[in-house]
Amino acid sequence: MRIVDLSSPVDAALWEPDPVEHHVLTPREGALHMSEEMRTHFGVDFDPDELADGEFLSLDRLTLTTHTGTHVDAPSHYGSRAGYGDGVPRHIDAMPLDWFLRPGMVLDLTDAPTGVIGADRLEKEFARVGRRPNPLDIVLLHTGAQRHRGTQRYFTDFAGLDGPAVHLLLDLGVRVIGTDAFSLDAPFHDIIARYRATGDRSVLWPAHMIGRDREYCQIERLANLEALPGADGFQVSCFPVKIAGAGAGWTRAVALVDA
Incomplete structure (x- = not known):
């Protein structure tokens, strides 16, 4: 098949009457975000610098x-x-x-x-x-x-x-x-x-x-x-x-x- x-x-690079907004959190920014989310919502403290390269996962946010x-x-x-x-x-x-x-x-x-x-x-x-x-x-x-x-x-x-x-x-x-x-x-x-x-x-x-x-x-x-x-x-x-x-x-x- x-x-x-x-x-x-x-x-987001293409012309649209309702423009697309695409924001990317880098793996480093993703690590900081994860750490803050864990602390705020689940009461878990974790230092993102303990991760390899201080990085976790990238994250995409889109408005469309x-x-x-x-x-x-x-x-x-x-x-x-x-x-x-x-x-x-x-x-x-x-x-x-x-x-x-x-x-x-x-x-x-x-x-x-x-x-x-x-x-x-x-x-x-x-x-x-x-x-x-x-x-x-x-x-x-x-x-x-x-x-x-x-x-x-x-x-x-x-x-x-x-x-x-x-x-x-x-x-x-x-x-x-x-x-x-x-x-x-x-x-x-x-x-x-x-x-x-x-x-x-x-x-x-x-x-x-x-x-x-x-x-x-x-x-x-x-x-x-x-x-x-x-x-x-x-x-x-x-x-x-x-x-x-x-x-x-x-x-x-x-x-x-x-x-």
Whole structure:
């Protein structure tokens, strides 16, 4: 089995609208920290200089959102109410794990300009591939947005799904949709321009708003989709980190390809 990494890193050096703060305690600073923590919380005195080189363990502290790097959006991210089940959308720690280890299908949408991708474009890709996704397949959208990763353009120059395109995938039984772009929806400026031109509220973040009435998850900010061997023939593993009560969780998404 070959493993293909499909994840973007969490990197404080890259441009983000919500900047990542990454503070590293060196092994020496970690020793001092450990000594203080033991004294304060457990009543144990220990001189860190008794350790070899006076060092213990390094420690990383990060400040970031759950939507930084490759992550899975939970239904509770889309709104406070659900139009299905008991009306309460599930958080990321409550999602069924069997959604996140499934056969994958990647759609080549790299010709899509900045803006929205419609259901007709998905149908065209299904015809080229020779099949539609099966129920519970994880569908990955290769838009080419990764080429701008680390720059401001990553957040403005990409293509996302319109409402009918999302409904098409959900009607086929897909429950996890992934994209290499910042968002499964179109960029902010494109959405607002179309809304101001039409007054049609259905153009306002439909990929997310549909999640209020149809339960599904998104994987955003994938990477390396061009390394997949073809449209299918692989499994996707994208288990989200179990953060209690959160609307999203980071994932180390990978494809598992038979050798």
